Amino acid sequence: MNGDASGVSGLLLVDKPAGITSHDVVDVTRRAYSERSIGHLGTLDPFATGLLVLLLGRATRLASFIENEPKVYDATIRFGEETDTGDPTGDVIRTAALPSRQAVLDAIPSLTGDIQQVPPEFSAKKVLGAPAYRAARAGETVVLAAAPVTVHEWRIASVSDDELNVSITCGGGTYIRALARDLGRACGSAAHLTSLRRTRSGEFDVLDAATIDDLRSTPLPRVRPLRIVAE
Numbered sequence: 688m689n690g691d692a693s694g695v696s697g698l699l700l701v702d703k704p705a706g707i708t709s710h711d712v713v714d715v716t717r718r719a720y721s722e723r724s725i726g727h728l729g730t731l732d733p734f735a736t737g738l739l740v741l742l743l744g745r746a747t748r749l750a751s752f753i754e755n756e757p758k759v760y761d762a763t764i765r766f767g768e769e770t771d772t773g774d775p776t777g778d779v780i781r782t783a784a785l786p787s788r789q790a791v792l793d794a795i796p797s798l799t800g801d802i803q804q805v806p807p808e809f810s811a812k813k814v815l816g817a818p819a820y821r822a823a824r825a826g827e828t829v830v831l832a833a834a835p836v837t838v839h840e841w842r843i844a845s846v847s848d849d850e851l852n853v854s855i856t857c858g859g860g861t862y863i864r865a866l867a868r869d870l871g872r873a874c875g876s877a878a879h880l881t882s883l884r885r886t887r888s889g890e891f892d893v894l895d896a897a898t899i900d901d902l903r904s905t906p907l908p909r910v911r912p913l914r915i916v917a918e
Contacts, residue, residue, distance in 0.1 A: 694744065695720045695721075695722050695743050695744055695910050696743055696744030696745045696746050696910075696912075697742075697743055697744070697746050697910040697911045697912045698740065698741065698742055698743070698746055698910065698911040699716065699740075699741045699743060699897065699908065699910050699911070700738060700739070700740060700741070700891055700892075700893070700895050700896035700897065701716070701738075701739045701741060701896050701897055701898075701899070701902070702736070702737060702738065702739075702893050702896040702897065702898050702899075703731050703735070703736055703737060703738075703739050703899075704736055704898075704899060705733070705734055705735065705736050706733060706734075707733060707899075708733050709727055709730045709731050709739055712727070712739055712741075712899070713725050713726075713727060713741065715899060715902050715903070716741055716743070716902060719902045719903065719907055720743060720907065720910070722743050722744055724743065724744055724745075724747055725741055725742065725743050725747070726741070726742045726747045727739050727740060727741050727742070728740040728741075728742070728756075728888060729758060729859065729885075729888065731883075731885060732774065732864070732883070733776075734774050734775060734776055734883070735883040735884065735885065736883070736884045736885075737760075737761075737883075737884040737885035737886060737893050738885045738886060738887065738888050738891065738892070738893040738896055739885075739896075740888050740889075740891055743910055755858060755859040755860075756859070756888060756889030756890070757839060757856055757857065757858055757887075757889065758856070758857060758858075758859070758861075758885060758887065758888045758889075759854060759855070759856045759885070759886050759887035759888075760854070760855050760857070760863050760883055760884065760885050760886065761844075761852075761853075761854050761882075761883075761884045761886055762852075762853055762854075762855055762863050762866075762867065762880055762882065762883050762884075763850060763851070763852050763853075763880065763881045763882040763883075764850065764851040764852075764853065764867045764870060764871075764878050764879070764880060764881070765849060765850055765878060765879060765880075765881045766785050766786055766791075766849050766850065766851070766871060766874075766876045766877065766878045767782060767783060767784070767785050767849055767876065767877060767878075768781070768782050768783075768877055768878075768879060769781040769782075769783075769868060769871055769872075769877035769878060769879055770879045771808065772807065772864070772879075773807045773862075773864030773865060773867060773868050773879050773880060774864055774879060774880045774881075774883070775879070775880070775881050777879070781877045782877060783871070783875070783876045783877040784875075784876060785848055785849050785876060786871075786874040786875055786876040788846050790874040790875060790876075791846060791851060791870070791874050792843075792846075793874070794870055794873035794874040795841050795870070797873055798838060798841075798866055798869055798870060798873065799838050799839075799840070799841060800837070800838065801835060801836075801837050802835070802836060802837075802838060803833040803834070803835060803836075804833060804834060804835075804836045804861065804862065804865050804866075804869070805831055805832070805833045805834075805865065806831050806834065806862055806865060807862055807864050807865050807868070808831065834860065836857065836858060836860050836861040836862075837857060837858035837861070838855065838856075838857045838858075838861060838866065839856040839857060839858070840854075840855070840856040841853050841854075841855055842854040842855075842856075850881075851870075854886075863880060863883055864879070864880050864883075867879055867880045
């Protein structure tokens with residue numbers, strides 16, 4: 688939909704930049720389209736970039752039908768240090784010797800398929816009704832139960848002495864930060880994410896997404912109609 692934002696309903700793809708939250712993107716979209724009812728299919732951490740699938744207006748009712756579609760992420764995993772957040776925004780809590788390339792390759796199969804994953808302490812997982820990150824930020828001990836997730840594929844782009852560049856395809860609810868943490872431990876080292884970009888969510892590709900600047904310009908990016916979302 689261009690121009691007239693009245694009664695907008697449908698799907699919008701947005702390429703989230705680093706440094707803002709997924710909720711910030713929703714707020715910008717609300718102002719742009721004058722639509723209060725907006726949901727997204729999977730949060731991205733502030734340091735991460737890439738595809739946010741937004742549902743506007745009546746289309747929010749369809750979230751449960753498409754939110755668990757496989758997602759694809761491009762990730763850079765740095766070995767030698769584990770951080771409390773699992774990403775570059777956190778404090779280093781453990782260091783270890785760098786792993787061999789073969790140790791990294793041998794560890795990946797243990798983190799592929801249907802696995803049990805403990806979410807990061809700095810996550811939105813609820814503990815006694817509140818997000819875990821609130822307790823973690825307050826310095827409290829956070830104990831999170833493992834949850835079943837599915838990791839379909841690790842597609843390796845490059846491996847160096849201290850870094851792995853990889854594309855990961857996984858099901859909904861998977862934390863790539865936790866995969867990085869667990870890979871470091873599984874190969875006898877320590878690790879955290881240094882970059883993360885979501886490139887696909889189900890059939891939707893970040894190459895088709897609007898930017899934040901697009902949402903602040905005229906005409907507005909086209910919202911895909913409800914009938915397309917329902918197909």
